[in-house]
Amino acid sequence: MLTLPFTQVLQGVLKRRIFKNFLSLTFYQIANYIFPLVTIPYLSRVLGAEKFGLVMFAHSLILYFNILTDYGFNLSAVREIAVHADNNKKIWEIFNSVVLIKLAFVILTFFILLFLISFFDKFNADYKVYLFAFPAVLGQSLFPIWFFQGMQQMKYITYFSIITKLTYIVLIFTFVKNSSDYLLVPLFNSVSAIGSGVLTFLISVYNFKLKIYIPSFEKIKFYLIDGWYVFLSQVSMQLFNSANILLLGLLADNKSVAYFAGADKIIKAFNYLAVPIVNAIFPYVGGLFKRSKNEAFKFLKVIIRTFAPIFLTVSLFIFIFSEKICIVFLGEEFTNSSAVLRILSLVPFFVFMNNIFGTQILINLGCKRNYAMVFIISGVFNIVLIMLLVWKFKYIGVAISSFFAEFIVVSGMYYFAKKEGFKIL
Known part of the structure; x- marks a missing residue:
């Protein structure tokens, strides 16, 4: 039962196909x-x-x-x-x-x-x-x-x-x-x-x-x-993902693109830590929702209590060591990327939480329209803010816009997940 201590829950999960799938997805993401x-x-x-x-x-x-x-x-x-x-x-x-x-x-x-x-x-x-x-x-x-x-x-x-x-x-x-x-x-x-x-x-x-x-x-x-509403959400997601680099390339110079893209690659590497977790549990959570919404919610709360502190620690690490990370990962020519990395340091935590609220809850409950709406709103907001900031602040402006867009996503996903009956506490 999901009310058992986490160690017992984990032992049960280890016996299921989900664990093998998790391992395969982890190596796939690597x-x-x-x-x-x-x-x-x-x-x-x-x-x-x-x-x-x-x-x-x-x-x-x-x-x-x-x-x-x-x-x-x-x-x-x-x-x-x-x-x-x-x-x-x-x-x-x-x-x-x-x-x-x-x-x-x-x-x-x-x-x-x-x-x-x-x-x-x-x-x-x-x-x-x-x-x-x-x-x-x-x-x-x-x-x-x-x-x-x-x-x-x-x-x-x-x-x-x-x-x-x-x-x-x-x-x-x-x-x-x-x-x-x-x-x-x-x-x-x-x-x-x-x-x-x-x-x-x-x-x-x-x-x-x-x-x-x-x-x-x-x-x-x-x-x-x-697939229409999921497609809309994926396109909108790219409005504060690939669109950042695309707009920088169109409105600024290639060096600005390089500074932002370098930091963005580092952030995405940390973001991908969440992918094998959320992808591996997605079919399993879907099965739980078919049996009992409360059972699925209890399982997801276990996942949050286990992994959210890890992603917060990762974000703190990125913020503190941003300059050293950029120098080691990108080279001395990319020290300007450290400011971008610091601004986006909370994004890995946001991405993990928005995957729980959005992918695991809203998609599995068939709330595809609300799921898409969150990404559309945040994507449009991101494009507008980039257009306002990029002329003066270039890659820094894009980083600021990207941060607020991610914050809107995680807030919006939780709002709709809460309407479906999910509460973190």
Whole structure:
């Protein structure tokens, strides 16, 4: 029972599939996010602030394309797969519908990229960077993490993520030697993404004996509608995520992008500590909500009491040692990034809490509209505040805006979670 002491609760959880899934997700996050961060200290020094900023700007554009192709399926499709895990025909329907929608969005985003390169000097001047970076969108669309997570079989994804990311690291350290090699960075990232996407797609089809076919228009329409509000929330989330770098690149210089992006990479590394926790418990919490809302709330309170102090400690560590972290991680040229890091030091704690209130509670309770509304409001607020601050304060202004946007998210998610009956105390 969830009323037992935490040690007994943990012992029970260890016996379940959720723990194995947690371990797989942890190693997946290390491979997908932490491994590439190994190259950041090297790239920031080898490329210099100017080219490093350009590469980060291109990467932020690709992240937007990935959000479009993901279309919220990393939450909505996970839920559908988890619910119908024992129904092969339903699994085939979900898999084929999601993959077809994703590939259609890949084609759409490629035409958007061609439009930007053709009609805007900012993109035309460095068009090779964007063309070399784009294949990563295709790789991401083929990468069926949503399927494996819903089936709670993350080990397959983890193995190949580790292999492909290690390949990326080796390629970077072997071939990128000076600032003139900056084009190799997006190219190698694309090679890694394509390799990982194709291999895991084939494994999902082979190991789970999936039947590939073109689903009916009605089925495709259903999954488009089902993922709509999650998609809106993900797009809005990027309004205070990738949009920060995108707007900096459009309204300021590449060095400002580099200073903010460097600190942002560090913050995201700490943010990702929460990802394996919240992703691993998501299907399990969904099952608890189906049985009893109170049971799910009790479990989530245990999670908060266990991990919230850890993330507060992490935030304090970032604030105190921000300058040393930037010098070690990015190099002497990036000491300006320490101010950004200090401003954003509470963000890892905010991200963990907003995942509990938003993903675990609102999404599992079907409150997708409220979930999306919070991100839309915070995203619009972030864009407006950036436009007011970036002209005078550049990367510092963007950091201030990003902090307040994150605060709005965690406050808004808790407000709606509380309306559903959840209270921290």
